[in-house]
Amino acid sequence: MSLPLFALNAVLFPGCVLDLQIFEARYLDMIGRCMKQGQGFGVVCITEGGETGDVPEGFSQIGCEARVTDFQQQDNGLLGIRVVGGRRFRVISADAQRDNLLVAEVQWLELPQEQPLQEEDDDLVALLAALAEHPMVAALNMGLEAGGQHSLANQLAYLLPFAEEDKIELLEIDDAEERLDAIQNLLDEMQGDRQA
Numbered sequence: 001m002s003l004p005l006f007a008l009n010a011v012l013f014p015g016c017v018l019d020l021q022i023f024e025a026r027y028l029d030m031i032g033r034c035m036k037q038g039q040g041f042g043v044v045c046i047t048e049g050g051e052t053g054d055v056p057e058g059f060s061q062i063g064c065e066a067r068v069t070d071f072q073q074q075d076n077g078l079l080g081i082r083v084v085g086g087r088r089f090r091v092i093s094a095d096a097q098r099d100n101l102l103v104a105e106v107q108w109l110e111l112p113q114e115q116p117l118q119e120e121d122d123d124l125v126a127l128l129a130a131l132a133e134h135p136m137v138a139a140l141n142m143g144l145e146a147g148g149q150h151s152l153a154n155q156l157a158y159l160l161p162f163a164e165e166d167k168i169e170l171l172e173i174d175d176a177e178e179r180l181d182a183i184q185n186l187l188d189e190m191q192g193d194r195q196a
Contacts, residue, residue, distance in 0.1 A: 003042040004030045005063070005094065005102040007056045011167035012043040012064040012085045013154040017140040022079040026101040031068065031081060040067040040086055042106060045164050060168045061091045063106075085154075087111060088171060114148035115176045124152060124180060127187075131159050149176035156183050 006027060012018050022028055034041050043066045048058030065086035074080045087108050094104035117125065125146055131137050137159060146152035157170040157179065166186055173179040 001089075001106050001108065003040075003065070003089065003104055003106045004034070005042045005044050005059075005091075005104050006030070006066065007044050007046045007049075007059045007102060009046050009164065010043070011045045011060070011158070011164060011171055012066055012083070013158040013171060014064060014085045014088060015142075015151055015154050016085045016158040017069075017142045018043070018066065018083050018085070019140070020081050020083065021074065021076075022081060026097075026099040028079060029099070030101055031071075031079070035068055035071075040065040040083075042066070042089060042091075042104060043083075043085075044091065044104075045168055047165070047168075059091075059102075060171075062088065062109075062168065062172050063091065064088055064171065085158075110174070112150055112174060112176065114150050116148055117146060117152065118149070118177075121146075121149065121152060121180060124156060124183065128152060128155055128159075131156075149180060152176075153179040153183060156180075160187070162186050 010018065022031055030041060042063045044063035045060040046056040046058070047060060049056030066083035067086050068081050069084050070082040072080050089106040089108050092105040092107055094102050096102055128146055142155065146155065153176050157167060170179055170182055173182060
């Protein structure tokens with residue numbers, strides 16, 4: 001499967017909402033094509049290089065499909081789009097087109113079955129509820145409710161202020177319980193750093 005890539009300093013997770021401002025020609029063209037064809041594009045996190053201009057020197061080999069749910073011309077004249085995360089994928093190979101747009105051959109990762117929430121998830125469910133009250137999070141209209149362990153893990157991994165490399169690792173984990181454990185470990189490390 002061939003997929004145009006949007007390389008960002010961010011990691012998108014399934015079911016999560018991301019607002020983007022588009023001003024580069026390569027991305028304006030890509031969004032136009034995706035919307036005409038009713039298709040998504042891939043979001044990958046930059047590991048080396050910048051977001052604008054040239055093709056980034058390095059980016060994560062795991063990413064998340066993005067589907068445009070809304071768009072509008074903004075006051076600054078730029079195109080604002082809102083996307084929601086879809087399926088996860090692994091990049092097999094990627095090439096830059098003449099306009100520096102990355103197009104990748106990707107392999108879709110299995111869609112995991114939603115797992116019911118367990119009692120030991122209660123603290124993380126409460127944390128998600130607290131995050132939902134934050135004005136910046138509320139503005140995303142993500143409808144923050146964990147329908148199960150996968151949606152809880154995706155939303156927490158996306159919203160919590162973890163380092164991008166940690167988020168990439170979280171996106172790679174297939175098993176929901178394993179991902180929730182990894183999130184808890186990162187939270188414990190953050191607490192430890194604060195107390196040190």
